[in-house]
Amino acid sequence: MSMKKRIEVTRPSMPPIEEYIDEIKGLWKSRMLTNNGEKHLELEKKLSEYLGVENLCLAVNGHQALECIIDVMGIKGEVITTPFTFASTVNALVRRSLIPVFCDIKADDFTLDPEKIEPLITEKTSAVMPVHVYGSLCDDEKIEKIAQKYSLKVIYDAAHAFGVTKNGVSAASFGDAAMLSFHATKVFNSVEGGAAVFKDKKNKALFEQLKNFGLNKEEPEFFGGNAKMNELSAAMGLCNLRHIEDSISARKRAAMRYRENLADVKGIYIPPEGDGVKSNYAYFPIIVQPEKFGASRDSVIDELSKNGIGARRYFYPLASENKAFGENRNTLKTPNALYASRNVLCLPIYEGLTDEEVDMICKIVRYF
Numbered sequence: 001m002s003m004k005k006r007i008e009v010t011r012p013s014m015p016p017i018e019e020y021i022d023e024i025k026g027l028w029k030s031r032m033l034t035n036n037g038e039k040h041l042e043l044e045k046k047l048s049e050y051l052g053v054e055n056l057c058l059a060v061n062g063h064q065a066l067e068c069i070i071d072v073m074g075i076k077g078e079v080i081t082t083p084f085t086f087a088s089t090v091n092a093l094v095r096r097s098l099i100p101v102f103c104d105i106k107a108d109d110f111t112l113d114p115e116k117i118e119p120l121i122t123e124k125t126s127a128v129m130p131v132h133v134y135g136s137l138c139d140d141e142k143i144e145k146i147a148q149k150y151s152l153k154v155i156y157d158a159a160h161a162f163g164v165t166k167n168g169v170s171a172a173s174f175g176d177a178a179m180l181s182f183h184a185t186k187v188f189n190s191v192e193g194g195a196a197v198f199k200d201k202k203n204k205a206l207f208e209q210l211k212n213f214g215l216n217k218e219e220p221e222f223f224g225g226n227a228k229m230n231e232l233s234a235a236m237g238l239c240n241l242r243h244i245e246d247s248i249s250a251r252k253r254a255a256m257r258y259r260e261n262l263a264d265v266k267g268i269y270i271p272p273e274g275d276g277v278k279s280n281y282a283y284f285p286i287i288v289q290p291e292k293f294g295a296s297r298d299s300v301i302d303e304l305s306k307n308g309i310g311a312r313r314y315f316y317p318l319a320s321e322n323k324a325f326g327e328n329r330n331t332l333k334t335p336n337a338l339y340a341s342r343n344v345l346c347l348p349i350y351e352g353l354t355d356e357e358v359d360m361i362c363k364i365v366r367y368f
């Protein structure tokens with residue numbers, strides 16, 4: 001075993017190095033390395049086309065994009081969100097002085113349960129922030145209906161949903177705004193990077209100003225920060241975007257093979273692909289149902305690890321379990337989220353993972 005390379009849960013996609021060098025060569029002449037340079041403008045345009053959205057703004061990373069979206073939209077008070085997410089979602093709310101109100105998820109696909117939103121709405125609620133977990137799409141129609149009834153904004157954390165569509169419509173276009181992440185470990189990467197997508201065009205202009213210190217030309221008009229994407233990252237994005245279809249196909253192949261291999265294993269639950277959804281196969285989550293499977297999620301992870309395979313407890317712990325919440329930590333109000341975080345594991349999936357590797361991983365899970 002020690003001779004073999006370890007299989008990690010993910011591996012960033014990278015273009016051929018020559019392609020990247022070609023892409024960045026011009027920068028040594030132009031010396032324009034940031035501040036809405038040529039690569040930035042081109043990537044923004046190409047991504048808008050690929051995703052089929054308007055009003056897309058690039059950012060230094062997904063998290064900063066989310067914080068800027070909150071500012072741009074003037075969100076105040078309480079925001080209803082999910083505890084079953086990466087820390088970033090909830091951190092963005094707290095860092096922008098908002099109160100996250102945790103709503104439970106659906107047990108079948110781990111997304112925010114629209115049936116449980118209304119009882120949590122108070123006069124202080126101003127927005128809902130759902131997450132398209134693992135690229136499983138939220139029930140946007142039901143969420144939209146509730147938002148309209150109570151005049152709430154909807155901001156999607158679409159960090160996992162790059163390129164995912166429902167009935168041909170891009171998930172990045174759902175809601176009043178959406179955040180995308182182009183972090184190295186995501187389906188599409190610009191090393192670090194992210195974007196905001198707005199329904200309303202005027203929010204794009206505001207976002208552009210906010211991500212550049214609040215400057216209008218040279219004049220500061222409000223207290224913005226710095227969340228600009230640089231040209232070397234944009235160039236990486238341009239290269240990776242050329243290969244995105246191949247990259248998603250490779251992930252799909254692995255996902256299908258996992259599904260086939262694990263379909264009849266008692267006590268292993270695999271979330272379904274939604275109706276009309278074209279997935280990006282960003283993750284391959286399974287729930288180990290300990291009572292039926294006869295072993296715990298953590299013991300499966302240990303066994304995989306002994307065999308040189310990195311599976312990840314993602315998301316564990318819940319975002320609502322952050323120690324900083326102190327006395328207010330209460331996971332019992334969101335039992336589905338609690339169950340998922342205690343029993344979920346993500347199996348390795350990336351471009352370059354071979355059929356043999358998938359089969360070996362499945363064998364270990366199956367015969368454990």
Ligand SMILES: *Cc1c(COP(=O)(O)O)cnc(C)c1O
Nearest residue numbers: 061062063086088159181182183
């Ligand atoms: C990756 C991720 C983020 C943060 O994106 P960065 O680009 O790493 O800042 C936010 N939310 C979720 C659900 C993520 O997976």
